[in-house]
Amino acid sequence: MTNSTEPSSFLSFASSSHISNDSSSFNMSVSSGPESVASLEVFRLSWLGCNLEQLLDDPTFDYSDAEVVVEDISVGVHRCILAARSRFFHDLFLQKNTSSQKEGKPRYRMTDLVPYYKVGYEAFMIFLSYLYTGKLKSSPLEVSTCVDAVCAHDACRPAINFVVELTYASAIFKITELVSLFQRHLLNFVEKAFVEDVIPILLVSFHCQLDQLLTHCINRVAQSDLDSISIEKDLPFAITETINSLRFKSQPEKTNGMVTDLLFEKRIKRIHKALDSDDVELVKLLLSESGATLDDANALHYAAAYCEPKVLSEVLDLGLTDINLRNSRGYTVLHVAAMRKEPSVIVSLLTKGASALETTSNGQSAVTICRRLTRPKDYDAKAKHGQETKKDRLCIDILEREMRRIPLAGDLSISSPVMADxxxxxxxxxxxxxxxxxxxxxxxxxxxxxxxxxxxxxxxxxxxxxxxxxxxxxxxxxxxxxxxxxxxxxxxxxxxxxxxxxxxxxxxxxxxxxxxxxxxxxxxxxxxxxxxxxxxxxxxxxxxxxxxxxxxxxxxxxxxxxxxxxxxxxxxxxxxxxxxxxxxxx
Incomplete structure (x- = not known):
């Protein structure tokens, strides 16, 4: 979602930044014309929204009677407002025994309220502000942009994920006008985004029954070069079947030699299942029986994307693969590892000779992929004493250093007095x-x-x-x-x-x-x-x-x-x- 985007007029009142909370503001001469009456209504609603907003923004106005826990942060809410604005919350608050209690206040966890997708603190606060004031705030840059300096942030993964969060919350909490607004934003993303970034949009449209958006996403994926393994791993079975059917109908000429292709594909799937089972010995046995190679199966790509780091390390130790092999989409193993953002996987590949300089067909290096997937909130977060650095930042640090080819600062012998023989x-x-x-x-x-x-x-x-x-x-x-x-x-x-x-x-x-x-x-x-x-x-x-x-x-x-x-x-x-x-x- 573009940060400067404002909702249409039926979602937003006039700006209240210049409105005084003093009731004397209403002592104004108003003509009897319809335009003046409408202006007065807008003024009154804006004045009301400005006052209600204090319940969220001003800690001295903490009159909340319930709490919602989002990302371990307790957010005070007012049940009367939420129940009046959302049928979901009205029904929720009628259930007396479904929440924990804290100091006499009912307590609800966001993970229990929204079952399919994580809704973060920032997204919930924007949603909550809309319920209180009728105005939709701009998206916070720290969660709706990436750390790639040259990205326009009009279709990077953090921008997409933030609107997906808002869409999930709006659909689950039954605020239909917001669902309609966010669905239009997601439709714009579908054409601009890389196809792998369309997956979260497809999932939200599936779970929230947004049929128009779902159809658009399915067609985009079916017409793309996204491999069948990624589709099967990331999408529900019904959606996978629909995409495969569309691809089959659009490419009937590929039916020749289908039996041979199916047999080969079956052998490849056996190798992938062995990797899923962490059984590298079985992989070696399947290779000897099938005549296929690890490169035929894109085994390193698969292990880098889906397997435990130790499995990837064991496959690398076999010495039977090309570390810089490209898959059908032109991605190297390091590109796939960058999408996963697992530091140990990235370092394992680099120590075995993976090149950080290789780029995809659209010009992205591994570090660029990492940057476009990382929010400033995650990159800039400072680790407290004894806490681990976030993986997002660590992956970028490692890849950037590899790009600069920093030499080892000294040899392993370490010229210290205690390092004798x-x-x-x-x-x-x-x-x-x-x-x-x-x-x-x-x-x-x-x-x-x-x-x-x-x-x-x-x-x-x-x-x-x-x-x-x-x-x-x-x-x-x-x-x-x-x-x-x-x-x-x-x-x-x-x-x-x-x-x-x-x-x-x-x-x-x-x-x-x-x-x-x-x-x-x-x-x-x-x-x-x-x-x-x-x-x-x-x-x-x-x-x-x-x-x-x-x-x-x-x-x-x-x-x-x-x-x-x-x-x-x-x-x-x-x-x-x-x-x-x-x-x-x-």
Whole structure:
């Protein structure tokens, strides 16, 4: 929905920005002509709407007698207004025992009221404002636009999704004039949008029984190059059958050789079902029996779109696929992964050689796809202490850095005094380095550890376990020196790969960590709990500790400024204080 769009006159009263709430505003001379009477009616309605709007916007006017919980936010509502404006709410409020109670107020959850689709806080507030005032506000930019700087926002996914939310809410709550208005907006989207972005419009028209819109969407999808697998995965069976029927009728010449095509398609579907079952061994067996290849089945595309990240990793490890293969629509596997917005899938592909520079037939790179799918609200959200960075932002950060081809900031050997040839010392260094990274930016560290499969190896008991953490892994008396050496080498390899990922995507922070870990690590970790004795040594260490924390924050800012519209997790350095109670659990 275009942000500047205003509803037609029957949906909106005159602007009330200049209207005083003082009742003396009505002391005006009015002629008896019909035009003046109509103007007075508009004035009165606008004045009423302006007053009612205070019930939503002014916290001092909180006279609500019920609550609706949207995205974990409680919104106070007035049942008398909602019941008078919507038959749905009238019937809902008659049911005395269908809601929870909070401080004597009935409480309703949006997820219970709207069953098929998520209606967000911003969409609900616009809908609520219309019920109270009769005016439809403009769409908030943070939820109705994407973060692609060159996008016109006239048909990107966030713009479409926001109108879809409003349409669902209006249909479920039975506000027919809004349904009609939003349906017209969605009809405009259908022709402008990429065909994959038409899917949410088709679904809302199906569930809300908007027949005209539904027919329009079905015809657009049937005439497009959207593959049958995506259609079957994303749409109800009845809609899929209708689309397939339309395609069959429009291309009768393809009936020749249909039997051969059907047999081949059946073999491909078996491979996809095996992937759905996380059974890569079965995939290998099917390949040997059918004569088909993973590339014939677009197995990487399928796994990147629908399977668990570990399944994609296992298929990649087979080494039987072209990492930059294009499907029938000209999309590479990385393009499909960008649509899914799963960071571990994207990193798995990049580490295996997927090219971030490849573009689709309409000129979109993987990072452009991610940007067009991401709302400013999700991209700009700052992670609080210890919280994970949103996947939307993390995917864009990773792809933007890959586009810039940032070299590794140093090699894996790490020229630190503790990184001698002694294996335990190397492990000790890496364990503490990764633990510290997990504390500062948990999403990024977890991603690096997942790709390196660090959780499949046993942690080396080091300094991080020397205090309150206790013994993480008991000594196995049956373990031979050879077995122990092999175990430690596997752990070292996993930790080195984790550090490599951090150096690649967060180079400045890695440099600060290098410096940090060369200092007095035990004293710095437990400093703020007062474990060190008083004196000049403690004061100097406190100063060093403060300086290093500032360096970490500067490094985050430096990484953020290095690329356009890219940033890193900015967890406050004050969260270091909690490290003393932090238990490492790789």
């Amino acid at each position: 002694d294996l335990p010392a190397r492990l000790l260094y890496l364990e503490n380095r990764v633990a510290f990274a997990r504390l500062l930016f948990p999403s990024e560290a977890k991603l690096a550890m997942d790709i390196a499969q660090t959780d499949t190896t046993f942690e080396f008991i080091g300094l991080s376990a020397s205090k309150s953490c206790g013994n993480i892994r008991e000594v196995d008396l049956n373990e031979t020196p050879t077995m122990r050496q092999k175990r430690l080498c596997l752990r070292l390899e996993a930790l080195c790969k984790t550090v490599e990922m951090g150096r690649h995507y967060f180079p400045h922070c890695s440099q600060v960590l290098d410096k940090f870990l060369e200092e007095d690590l035990p004293g710095l970790f437990y400093l703020e709990e007062g474990d060190l004795e008083e004196g000049g040594d403690q004061r100097s260490k406190r100063a060093l500790f403060t300086e290093l924390k500032e360096d970490v924050q500067k490094a985050f800012n430096k990484d953020k400024a290095e690329i356009s519209r890219s940033g890193l997790s900015s967890s406050s350095s004050s969260s270091l204080k909690g490290y003393v109670n932090y238990k490492v659990s790789f």
